[in-house]
Amino acid sequence: MKTKNNPTLYAITMIEKTKLQMLKLGIEGEIIKHPETDGTHSEVIAKALNIPLDHIIKCLILRSKRGKLVSAIILGNQSLDFKKLEEISHMKKFSLASKKLVQEKIGFPIGGVPPIAAIDKIPIFVDEKVMSKNFIIGSAGTPFHGLKLIPSIFKKFNITISDIHKH
Secondary structure (H helix, E strand, C coil): CCCCCHHHHHHHHHHHHHHHHHHHHHHCCCCCCCCCCCCCHHHHHHHHCCCCHHHHHEEEEEEECCCCCEEEEEECCCCHHHHHHHHCCCCCCCCCCCCHHHHHHCCCCCCCCCEEECCCCCCCCCCEHHHHHCCCCEEEECCCEEEEEEEHHHHHCCCEEEECCCC
């Protein structure tokens, strides 16, 4: 049975993939299930989990003009400042990566990319405001599961922490 044709099996596979990545990287976190709420919109998931919007994070996978991929992690109530990201990354003209490219290179579907999925795969840029939170919740591999983390885990890896949100 193909996992893509069976949504339940596919979700289990993506969650297991997230857990394996956590184990491989030595990251502690909590998988949170929200089956009736599609977590692709930060506002919806914050309301469903009854937590402030600024504790939800977005993990964006972007493609530069030359085809290089990066991950940008910002708070749910923020917008990415593409110009700041260009300056910090020394890359130009970012756009959101396609579904196919994200699945192929990162291994997760858009709307389900965990904030730890791109570690050791592509450069990661975390907004400095993310680091000020006592906890954050990003995706855990599916739009219906969240991954609760302590932001300080990002300091363990070769990740750039900077101001990348619009003011």
